Amino acid sequence: GQSWGGGLSSLAAYDLQTSGEGLTGVILTSPAIERPDELILKIQAPFGNAIRAAVPAAKIVPGAPPLMMSSSSEEVTRYVQDPLNSPGNMPVETAQSTALAMDEIKKLKGGFVFPILGIHGSQDKVLAPSATERLIEGVSSKDKKFVKLEGFWHTCFHEPGWMDVFKIMEQWLQERTGGDKQSEGLETETSVSA
Numbered sequence: 052g053q054s055w056g057g058g059l060s061s062l063a064a065y066d067l068q069t070s071g072e073g074l075t076g077v078i079l080t081s082p083a084i085e086r087p088d089e090l091i092l093k094i095q096a097p098f099g100n101a102i103r104a105a106v107p108a109a110k111i112v113p114g115a116p117p118l119m120m121s122s123s124s125e126e127v128t129r130y131v132q133d134p135l136n137s138p139g140n141m142p143v144e145t146a147q148s149t150a151l152a153m154d155e156i157k158k159l160k161g162g163f164v165f166p167i168l169g170i171h172g173s174q175d176k177v178l179a180p181s182a183t184e185r186l187i188e189g190v191s192s193k194d195k196k197f198v199k200l201e202g203f204w205h206t207c208f209h210e211p212g213w214m215d216v217f218k219i220m221e222q223w224l225q226e227r228t229g230g231d232k233q234s235e236g237l238e239t240e241t242s243v244s245a
Contacts, residue, residue, distance in 0.1 A: 052080070057084060060078075062155065068162075069162075078224075084157075087179070112141045112142070116138075122202075122211070156186070160186055161189060164191050172202070172203025198219055203216075
């Protein structure tokens with residue numbers, strides 16, 4: 052999962068794991084798994100439940116600025132124009148639910164025993180690469196790896212060199228599914244590998 056999809060994937064994988072369902076592994080790219088360290092969010096946090104009850108649809112919580120998504124101006128334009136994205140402030144209800152889910156991930160991560168690959172761009176200003184690294188270090192799985200993509204921004208699939216991201220994922224998946232173990236041209240820095 053990418054960004055908030057990474058947060059949802061983390062929780063879904065934990066649920067699958069605890070239900071006894073088979074799980075080959077989880078790949079997270081720039082996942083939203085830890086609350087951003089921003090002053091306005093810290094000020095709003097203690098009042099989150101009250102604000103949520105009073106005005107759940109009020110768009111007053113800062114979202115990720117589109118200009119921070121990618122180093123490519125064409126990608127930023129595409130992101131803003133995509134009807135499936137919601138640039139700008141988030142509704143209180145969405146922000147509060149997302150924050151609570153991030154807290155749940157932090158609480159549950161020690162119980163993650165499934166294979167996990169965390170990928171994060173070194174230049175991501177939306178979500179901290181260190182959060183992904185902390186998650187990978189904190190899971191119980193013995194099959195875990197963190198890859199920091201030097202020079203990549205938040206939407207790593209939409210950066211120059213994006214094919215390297217898919218090569219990393221392909222190689223990781225093949226190693227766990229018995230597929231071809233050869234993948235050429237990987238140009239990344241692996242920060243943590245276990």
